[in-house]
Amino acid sequence: MRLPTLIKAPLALQALVFAMLTAAPARAEEPSAGITDDTVKIGISGPLTGPVAALGAIADGVRTRTDPINVAGGVRMADGKTRKIELLVEDDGLDPQRTLTNVRKLVEREEVLAVVATAGTPNNQAIGRYINQRGIPNLFMYSGVHELAGPEWEIGFVPSFTTEAATFAKYLLDNKRQAKVALLYLNTETGQTFQAALESAISDSGVTIVAAQPVTSADPTVETQLSTLKASGADTLVVITGPRQGAEAVRFATESGWKPTTLISNIAASIASLKPAGLENAKGVITSQFLKQVNASMPGDDVGVKRYLADHAAAQSKFSTEDALGQSGYAIGDALVKVLESMKAPTREAMMEAARNLDHAQLDLLLPGITLTTKTGEDVYPIESLQLFQFDGAAYQPMGDVISFEGKTPRH
Template identity: 35%
Template sequence: MRARLFAAVASGLAMLAFSPGDTFAQSKYDVGANDHEIKVGNILAYSGPVSSLGIIGKIEAAYFKKVNDEGGINGRKIKFISYDDAYSPPKTVEQARKLVESDEVLFIFNPVGTPTNAAIQKYMNTKGVPQLFVGGGATRWNKPAEFPWTMGFQPNYQTEGRIFAKYILATKPDAKIAVLYQNDDLGKDYLKGLKDGLGDRASLIVAEESYEISEPVIDSHVVKVKASGADTFIAIALPRVAAQSIRKVSELGWKPLFILSSIGASIGTVIRPAGFDNSQGIVSTVYLKDPSDPQWANDEAKQKFDDFLAKYAPDADKNDYFVVYAYVISQTMVKVLQQCGNDLTRANVMRQAANLVDFRPDMLLPGIAINTSATDFAPMKDMRTARMQGDRWEIFGDILSGSAP
């Protein structure tokens, strides 16, 4: 009897000894994570020519605060460290080194910008630190064999360019196309996708005009492409240039089929400043729900988005594309960390990022989902076409895939 009693007491003491730490007993960590915290780095432009992108980091910080208030990720709080690079590649390199070598983050999440991310891609892969859900649509983020620590997020620019081509060939097969594009990997990827999609009809392009992101105004470029005789105008532009393009086309009295890249289609930072009257009929591509669209008025997922903004970012413009984008990408990052469980190593973060199956954040359009694998680092490939009608984007047509043949 005494032996049995002793065994029972010993067993109970053992349970007491291990129960407080059971949650983390078998945990694995790399630098940047422990039983209480996950350090997440971020780099984007809070200043400079594309400072409107700074709202992305603010919404991400707000979303992670929400997660922390609700108990964190598997009991760990997210420490979000975000730095400004002013959309300058040398500054991006400096900030990446600071995050990795001084702040010792577990990974860098959603660093925004194509040329800026290109500048740190080799560094991140040499260091073996995830460069995760890059804020840019270059195809170079989907090369897992060459860059196993870099993954994109949104439909890539070549995908969108091919969708533009499909739309033009279906609706205006004899178009005379003029393209205004940013003179870097961002613009060139769009242009390549457009030409690939046009195939043997690429001769429909009658003008290609590039601009530098540092140019304060691009009016002369729009005047030049109009003079080409084009009746179809594609503006590949971030918000500032997109708004300038819309205003200048209207000022010139030019009435082309106007196609605007999704990265410059925000109602809050582009359409409203450019003028709704000037923007009617513009066509773009979308993969996110438009919060101003009445079809989502009773949508439960959209209500969650509204509730989040009301509590954690009440001053944010919910009609800003980048506010919705930041919400969706933050939800995706949380999903990956949840899947990591107690294995907070950099290798497992990448492994789980490459193991997303039909994940649907609240503000993705119906029919569009996030899927990744060890050989596919392009989470999304489908989009819908939309036309500016009144004060919102009106979706039309079927889901289009711009996947390479």
């Protein structure tokens, strides 16, 4: 900084002006609300109760990762201080208005530094304007729609639904070129984004969508929609719904005698999610994954899986070790730690700077070959790769190699 010449000013005045000018950078580095020398407060709003309470495993997964870190002393951050992570969790039942109410409470009353792992596309849309106006980081949203209402202050985690749709399309184009697809989709931007991306990916090919039926999370059953899809003559069923409805679709497809090739979004395809359908009915189901397959009885030699299982036991987590939703939460907690470790200042701005510039960050539960990479202004998608798996009645088996869309995720 170039300082003005103070030749004729008294020495005391010179000293005062100099102090005022040089103090400005220090003020810029003052800690944001929610962070002290010892702790950092992080808020979570998620569906702990209600028809989609299974998604509550995401919040519990974040806690599963952070609790053992706190027991060990906390996170060593880039400013040289070690801080414990204080999680504050609020139940929203996946109601967008309750999500907004919760986030306002977390920010204004609890004074959290950031919110993390907000589940649901409509829920993240509901808080987008608020977090953007207040400058609150909304980190690692559990939504595959990344372009929401507060782009300067939010970042997703799971691969974009456009990436998953392109992955499913690649499978059909490579293995079932004349597939007649029936689509069961959430009637939100989640399902609509997936549908548009799938249609784009199969355009000008022999794969066609012959029927599509929307559902909502409040629907008590989806049998009517599935009956309509079956009557269409489709030989392939693609499901982009929540866990309960995904399980219903699997059971219906088998027990009704339809038996189409079934592809289910990873949000509904964990073994824990499929159990209500009867695992024998789920045999042959295909899904995409970015997380390792965890078998607690046979953990193997994978260091990351072993740490996850140890953390799960230590935190006395409520979700099954095989629950992909809980695993996703654990991975989000892991990603949060990476961001905290690389923050150069105790501010919300520094947190977003770190989250927007992840350089092939490795997480314990990510599949080999999949890392977190972002770049300010260019790449908003931390994960842009997926691998297809098929359920054999007991476990998921890999189908081919990781399919990468790094730097070329289809835009919404």
